[in-house]
Each structure stands twice: as C-alpha cells, then as structure tokens.
Amino acid sequence: MAGVKPKKHLGQHFLKDENIALKIVEALKNIENLPVLEIGPGTGVLTKYLLEKPSWEFYALDVDLESIDYLKSTYPDHGERFQFQDYLKYDVPFERFNVIGNFPYNISSQLFFKIWDDRDKVDEVVCMIQKEVADRICEKEGSKTYGILSVLLQAFFDIEYLFKVPPGVFNPPPKVQSAVIRLKRNNVAQLSCDEKLFKRVVKSGFGKRRKTLRNALKDLNLPDAVTSLDVMNKRAEQLSVQDFISLTEKIT
Incomplete structure (x- = not known):
C-alpha cells in the first residue's frame, strides 16, 4: 500500500x-x-x-x-x-x-x-x-x-x-x-413514458415513502383524473418498475 x-x-x-x-x-x-x-x-x-x-x-x-x-x-x-x-x-x-x-x-x-x-x-x-x-x-x-x-x-x-x-x-x-x-x-432503448418525469415521480414517491402516492406526489400538481386512480392509494415501495412507468404515462 x-x-x-x-x-x-x-x-x-x-x-x-x-x-x-x-x-x-x-x-x-x-x-x-x-x-x-x-x-x-x-x-x-x-x-x-x-x-x-x-x-x-x-x-x-x-x-x-x-x-x-x-x-x-x-x-x-x-x-x-x-x-x-x-x-x-x-x-x-x-x-x-x-x-x-x-x-x-x-x-x-x-x-x-x-x-x-x-x-x-x-x-x-x-x-x-x-x-x-x-x-x-x-x-x-x-x-x-x-x-x-x-x-x-x-x-x-x-x-x-x-x-x-x-x-x-x-x-x-x-x-x-x-x-x-x-x-x-437491457434491451429497453427507451421507456414508453417521459423519462425525466419518470425519474421525478420515482424520487418524489420515495421521498415521502411512508405516505400514499396521492400525498407523496402532491408537489407535482397532478390532475384529478390521476389522483383518483386506485394506484394512488399505494405507497411507492408497493409499485413495480412497470407500475411506475404506467403511472408516469397516465400523468402525461
């Protein structure tokens, strides 16, 4: 050494x-x-x-x-x-x-x-x-x-x-x-959603991981059509990678 x-x-x-x-x-x-x-x-x-x-x-x-x-x-x-x-x-x-x-x-x-x-x-x-x-x-x-x-x-x-x-x-x-x-x-050239928004959704969700996504993602000012989704009753740790991709698609 x-x-x-x-x-x-x-x-x-x-x-x-x-x-x-x-x-x-x-x-x-x-x-x-x-x-x-x-x-x-x-x-x-x-x-x-x-x-x-x-x-x-x-x-x-x-x-x-x-x-x-x-x-x-x-x-x-x-x-x-x-x-x-x-x-x-x-x-x-x-x-x-x-x-x-x-x-x-x-x-x-x-x-x-x-x-x-x-x-x-x-x-x-x-x-x-x-x-x-x-x-x-x-x-x-x-x-x-x-x-x-x-x-x-x-x-x-x-x-x-x-x-x-x-x-x-x-x-x-x-x-x-x-x-x-x-x-x-892997073989994923590009996600089927906005990748910058995907990263933001993931970071926001886990930033307040004890809260439901409805509360954790409040700062994103999501429309009612998104906040009313069943998935918003879950916490970030309950979502798979594909779930996060699908949620980001719905937000956009």
Whole structure:
C-alpha cells in the first residue's frame, strides 16, 4: 500500500485481497471489447489485472492526485491511462463503454445516478459497494429496502448480486459489509413514458415513502383524473418498475 494513503474524506477503503480483485475483474465480461473506465483505482489492485487485458481500451479515473501519480510511476508505459478526473462531472467521450471499480463509499449513490444519466452509453458495470446499497439496488417491490435506485436502475439494467466481501480485506476496514454486483444494459432503448418525469415521480414517491402516492406526489400538481386512480392509494415501495412507468404515462 506504500505510496497512497487512504483518505477518509474521499471514502477510500483500499482492497488488499488479490483473489477478490481478480474475481471482480473477471466478472466484467466486456464481450464486445468496449472501452472500460475504472472509477477510483486507489493503489491499483484492480488496475494491474485490467492492464492484463490487452484488447481492452482501459482508463482509470480518480480525484485523488496521489493515486494518479502513484499509478503513473508504477506503470510508466501506461501513463496516459491514468486521469485526474471526476466521473461525476465527466462527459465520457465514448459512444459506449463499461464501468468497473471499488466505488468510494461516500459517493456510491451519486455514481449510480450518473450511470443512470449515462444509461444510453453504459453497457456493463461491475462494482464493489456497501452491502446495504447493493441490497437496495437489487431489491424488488414490497420491501423496505426497495427505493429510488432500485426502480431507476432496474428499468434499464439487468442486475446480478455476485458475492459479499468482508471488512477485513480492506485498508482501513470499513464499518460495513461490502458486496459486488453486476449491471448489464437491457434491451429497453427507451421507456414508453417521459423519462425525466419518470425519474421525478420515482424520487418524489420515495421521498415521502411512508405516505400514499396521492400525498407523496402532491408537489407535482397532478390532475384529478390521476389522483383518483386506485394506484394512488399505494405507497411507492408497493409499485413495480412497470407500475411506475404506467403511472408516469397516465400523468402525461
């Protein structure tokens, strides 16, 4: 781990288990050899295995300049691959690409919202995140864990829960369990409703998840024809992805 110190304000927990690192890289199928972006490479435990994929156009992005400098010095023949860049603010220059990484835990949800924004470009994602976030993303309707990211991501991606990762394989060990998941872009090119409104309906519904949708969506100033629907007597967690799509269609 010499050369890069984990920084609490960046949510860094560096993976130190080589077997898990290899499993994560091998979980990215990248069948079409699309460009791959690694988010938060840290000390490069995934990076070295990604560099062993000669057919992959691979770049590592980090907001930690110490990490970028360390990787450039460790792999001088690949300096152009390591970029001091914030994915959250990055307009990715590829028509299609894949994402991999041990996501910084303090911004993992923000990263998934960015992936949702990039949904027409992102083909596949393999990432390690907090177990509770992984549970939330993979959950189906009817669960208290089911939420905004569950609906938004499941609308456009097939999601697999791959395996759990214990705290002891990190430096420093996080206070939570971790998990690795894979997202694969599905065949839905476009929803049958207004996608911006869909996102707004989902966020508003779960923003007041203890209330019925009739009350949770009041700020949207919905017409009586919508507020009188039976579905408005339900809470957001009771609606499937398709239910949210159908509701958004009715609103428009």
